[in-house]
């Protein structure tokens with residue numbers, strides 16, 4: 092579904108990502124691991140169009156998308172959920188969800204979509220009129236995912252959805268991501284630091300180290316702590 096080849100990215104003259112190849116197959120959950128500062132966020136931002144890559148090619152569903160704007164990518168079925176959720180903190184839960192649907196041209200699809208999100212995250216229905224910024228961290232993450240789902244993306248890019256969450260909430264967020272993947276067929280590209288909770292839901296894993304990919308393969312070998320440590 093997504094095929095990035097020899098991606099380079101950075102800030103000004105500071106090159107952060109060096110020649111990374113990354114493919115995400117239709118229906119996969121690709122987990123991107125790596126220590127702090129490895130360049131995971133920089134890579135995701137460049138794939139989504141927030142930071143134009145300095146090198147390489149990005150193909151999505153067979154089309155070249157390098158250089159496209161985030162708005163064009165959203166309209167083409169890609170959602171990006173940034174670190175720290177990216178919700179509108181001063182707006183209500185319902186208003187956030189409505190804004191998530193902003194790019195959907197067929198508004199008649201929205202009531203059913205909203206109901207399915209409420210079924211998935213009943214807390215969002217209970218708190219529909221509450222101001223987003225007053226939700227707990229876990230609830231804000233659910234809202235960010237709900238907003239993304241309002242435009243029925245085919246590919247969701249998530250940047251560290253577990254950050255700042257208590258372990259029981261991390262578990263719930265991972266469960267929700269796996270559920271969306273399984274029931275809606277949504278392809279997931281997810282950056283995480285929390286190996287314990289993210290590895291069990293991954294179909295494949297890529298590990299970045301100082302801007303280079305050093306592992307790309309099945310999650311199974313990484314359940315072995317010694318193998319995992321070799322990569323960090």
Ligand SMILES: Nc1ncnc2c1ncn2[C@@H]1O[C@H](COP(=O)(O)OP(=O)(O)OP(=O)(O)O)[C@@H](O)[C@H]1O
Pocket residue numbers: 102105107125126127128129130131132133134284
């Ligand atoms: N806007 C920016 N301007 C300049 N340098 C930046 C910018 N954003 C990130 N960097 C640098 O790029 C490097 C990689 O950062 P990045 O956020 O991509 O890593 P990461 O793997 O996502 O780390 P973390 O897991 O801590 O979020 C770091 O050295 C960081 O300081």
